Amino acid sequence: MSAAGGTAPRPAQEGAAGRAAGPVLEARGVSKRFGGLVAVERVDLAIAPGTVHSLIGPNGAGKTTLFNMITGIYRPDEGDILFRGRSVAGLPPEKVAERGISRTFQNVRLFKELTALENVLVGMHLHLRANFFDVVLHTPRVEAEERRARREARELLAAVGLGGLGDELAKNLPYGHQRRLEIARALAVRPALLLLDEPAAGMNPRETEAVMELIDGLRRERGLTILLIEHDMKVVMGISDVVTVLDHGAKIAEGPPDAIRRDPRVIEAYLGKAVER
Amino acid sequence: MDILPQLFLDGLVVGFVYALIAVGYTMVYGVLELINFAHGDIFMVGAFVGTEVLVALAGWGLRATADPWLALSLALLPAMAVAAALGVAVERFAYRPLRRSPRLIILISAIGVSFIIEDLVRLVETIHQGKFVLPVPTVFPDVYHVSVPGLPSPLTIKANSLVVVGAAVIMMVVLTLIVSRTRAGRAMRAVAEDPVTAALQGVDVDRIIALTFLIGSAMGGAAGVLFATQYTTITPYIGFLIGIKAFTAAVVGGIGNIPGSFLGGILLGVLEQVGGGFVGAKFQNVFAFCVLVAVLIFKPSGLLGQRVQEKV
Numbered sequence: 001m002s003a004a005g006g007t008a009p010r011p012a013q014e015g016a017a018g019r020a021a022g023p024v025l026e027a028r029g030v031s032k033r034f035g036g037l038v039a040v041e042r043v044d045l046a047i048a049p050g051t052v053h054s055l056i057g058p059n060g061a062g063k064t065t066l067f068n069m070i071t072g073i074y075r076p077d078e079g080d081i082l083f084r085g086r087s088v089a090g091l092p093p094e095k096v097a098e099r100g101i102s103r104t105f106q107n108v109r110l111f112k113e114l115t116a117l118e119n120v121l122v123g124m125h126l127h128l129r130a131n132f133f134d135v136v137l138h139t140p141r142v143e144a145e146e147r148r149a150r151r152e153a154r155e156l157l158a159a160v161g162l163g164g165l166g167d168e169l170a171k172n173l174p175y176g177h178q179r180r181l182e183i184a185r186a187l188a189v190r191p192a193l194l195l196l197d198e199p200a201a202g203m204n205p206r207e208t209e210a211v212m213e214l215i216d217g218l219r220r221e222r223g224l225t226i227l228l229i230e231h232d233m234k235v236v237m238g239i240s241d242v243v244t245v246l247d248h249g250a251k252i253a254e255g256p257p258d259a260i261r262r263d264p265r266v267i268e269a270y271l272g273k274a275v276e277r
Numbered sequence: 278m279d280i281l282p283q284l285f286l287d288g289l290v291v292g293f294v295y296a297l298i299a300v301g302y303t304m305v306y307g308v309l310e311l312i313n314f315a316h317g318d319i320f321m322v323g324a325f326v327g328t329e330v331l332v333a334l335a336g337w338g339l340r341a342t343a344d345p346w347l348a349l350s351l352a353l354l355p356a357m358a359v360a361a362a363l364g365v366a367v368e369r370f371a372y373r374p375l376r377r378s379p380r381l382i383i384l385i386s387a388i389g390v391s392f393i394i395e396d397l398v399r400l401v402e403t404i405h406q407g408k409f410v411l412p413v414p415t416v417f418p419d420v421y422h423v424s425v426p427g428l429p430s431p432l433t434i435k436a437n438s439l440v441v442v443g444a445a446v447i448m449m450v451v452l453t454l455i456v457s458r459t460r461a462g463r464a465m466r467a468v469a470e471d472p473v474t475a476a477l478q479g480v481d482v483d484r485i486i487a488l489t490f491l492i493g494s495a496m497g498g499a500a501g502v503l504f505a506t507q508y509t510t511i512t513p514y515i516g517f518l519i520g521i522k523a524f525t526a527a528v529v530g531g532i533g534n535i536p537g538s539f540l541g542g543i544l545l546g547v548l549e550q551v552g553g554g555f556v557g558a559k560f561q562n563v564f565a566f567c568v569l570v571a572v573l574i575f576k577p578s579g580l581l582g583q584r585v586q587e588k589v
Contacts, residue, residue, distance in 0.1 A: 094480060097476075098479055103477060122467045
């Protein structure tokens with residue numbers, strides 16, 4: 001703990017202001033097996049506050065499995081995951097969301113039969129207090145809260161570039177918009193840590209550019225910490241502060257983008273095939 | 278053809294009762310993809326609680342006919358509350374522990390719960406009343422004979438029928454508002470589409486499922502009271518056939534789809550009355566289930582349903 005100097009590590013506090021000085025998210029020796037297959041093997045990870053941290057690696061390297069462990073879909077077989085100093089390993093997804101982690105998916109998983117606005121409102125679920133009886137009796141509290149929530153949801157839609165599209169059914173939005181809507185929904189959870197699973201997948205270069213700008217803006221304007229899975233090396237190298245490389249479930253390299261680009265192990269495992277330049 | 282308008286009206290009344298029960302099947306199917314075979318029996322419990330209240334009121338000197346609105350309210354509220362509590366308990370103890378088991382296991386559990394409820398009610402009523410087939414006190418005794426120009430005979434309309442339809446419409450409107458406009462309704466629709474993703478947004482899926490059972494069962498309980506006042510005799514076994522009919526209605530409308538189950542209920546009620554009226558009342562059930570078979574063959578997703586993609 002010498003690096004911490006005068007500020008001895010304290011138990012992390014809840015709330016926006018109480019962010020501990022250490023990493024926002026820390027994985028310690030996390031493993032996950034499916035039958036005989038080792039999907040993730042003793043991975044350590046530390047994500048500093050306010051950074052964009054990328055996770056790269058060939059298909060099947062364990063990136064999405066790691067996401068699923070962080071967000072409570074899987075329980076790690078070994079190791080621990082700490083969020084703001086408290087363990088979240090094995091918590092159910094809704095509790096993880098409550099702690100302040102939200103995510104998007106590799107394959108868009110919107111509520112397709114709900115409108116764009118309703119999708120964002122579901123993301124806000126945790127922050128709406130009205131209970132069943134308030135709703136049935138339709139108290140003024142419900143009325144005021146719903147109005148506030150709808151306004152906030154519209155602002156979030158505007159922030160990701162979907163202003164005015166709130167009443168469209170999610171399934172009727174074009175693919176690029178669906179990806180943005182997923183980000184808006186994730187932001188509605190009011191996370192401290194946002195996990196983006198291939199946000200630029202299937203996008204043309206112009207759309208990719210716009211997504212990079214959006215991610216950069218989230219970090220700068222909202223002070224979010226972002227963990228990113230991405231295959232598009234232009235995105236990874238362009239916006240990451242730190243890159244972690246996974247291969248066959250194990251971490252093989254970590255560092256700033258420039259160092260990763262030159263790392264022979266990475267080139268061998270991954271970049272050598274993927275980037276032809 | 279003379280009897281057609283009358284059959285149509287009678288069919289509407291049964292149809293609204295089916296619709297109220299069908300909603301319970303459809304909502305539970307929406308969130309769990311489970312056919313809750315105990316739902317018909319929750320309807321039956323509602324009928325018994327309501328009837329017992331009416332009988333007790335009469336015992337205390339308050340005849341239902343003296344103040345029918347008060348009597349109906351006093352019967353509906355506890356019936357809905359007991360049905361709701363029972364529905365939530367069934368989910369908690371008979372379905373939730375099996376949620377990760379194969380679909381067939383949980384279905385069998387539902388059938389088991391159905392038998393348990395039926396025979397428990399029979400036991401309790403036999404101890405309490407000395408019989409388990411109960412006559413239901415009349416609440417709205419008036420019968421209107423409405424002459425319609427062009428019809429040879431006047432239409433017979435029970436005041437109670439109007440109350441049944443009115444109450445059903447009010448409940449459907451309230452339910453639709455809850456599902457479409459409120460935070461809980463939104464969460465329900467989200468859970469129905471994708472429970473894992475809903476949980477990742479912070480939605481407590483178990484709670485939403487419990488809430489779904491609560492609302493669906495309360496509506497089923499209310500349907501029980503309305504049915505009892507309309508058809509004047511109840512047994513612990515009414516839930517089986519009416520439950521299956523309401524389930525048919527939900528399938529006809531498109532299971533998982535709430536407006537569809539309203540429509541399916543009303544349609545089924547009218548079809549079986551009209552069909553039975555022409556061929557013979559004994560054939561009502563034949564009509565109802567022929568409709569089920571026809572829908573399953575020609576439009577398996579139901580009238581308002583969409584093709585559900587198999588979840589992978």
